[in-house]
Amino acid sequence: MQPKPExxxxxxAxxxxxxxxxxKGYPKKVWTQDGGAVxxxxxxxxxxxxxxxxxxxxTADHVKVVLxxxxxxxxxxxxMDLRYPPVAVQLDAPLDARKVVLEQRDVKVPR
Incomplete structure (x- = not known):
């Protein structure tokens, strides 16, 4: 899923x-699109x-997004560069007042 223009x-918040x-030091910027559904x-x-x-x-009080x-x-x-691309997930219902929980995971993939 591709994020939309700014x-x-x-x-x-x-x-x-x-x-x-x-x-520590990982970006913490989050936004919604499509009326809160993304x-x-x-x-x-x-x-x-x-x-x-x-x-x-x-859940009723939060969504968990794994980066x-x-x-x-x-x-x-x-x-040896760092990039900060936007990545998106589609929700079943708009985010509204729910909290966004962010987690990061590293995985190795075959070359």
Missing amino acids: QERAPV EAAIDASLLP VVATGQEGGCSKVHAELAEQ VEETPEPPGMCT
């Missing part, structure tokens, strides 16, 4: 984001890795 974003499961977060990737978002849980960074194994020659 003018169609509705920022999620910092108080409505639980980023305690993210590594949650978009800023991911982090670098070198040969790529990030995507997975919707892990939806998955896939790194090729075995590693090859990669640049």
Whole structure:
């Protein structure tokens, strides 16, 4: 799912984001689109890795979004840069007053 242009974003307040499961220094910017039915977060990737978002849980009081960074194994020659692409998940119902819980996971993928 591709995020929409910036003018169609509705920022999620910092108080409505639980980023305690993210590594120190990881981006914590979150917004909604499509009337709150899509949650978009800023991911982090670098070198040969790529990030995507997975919707892990939806309850009456929160949604949990896992930011998955896939790194090729075995590693090859990669640049030493960091990128912060937006990644999106589709909800069953608009976010409304629910909290967004962010988690990050690293996985190795075959080259």
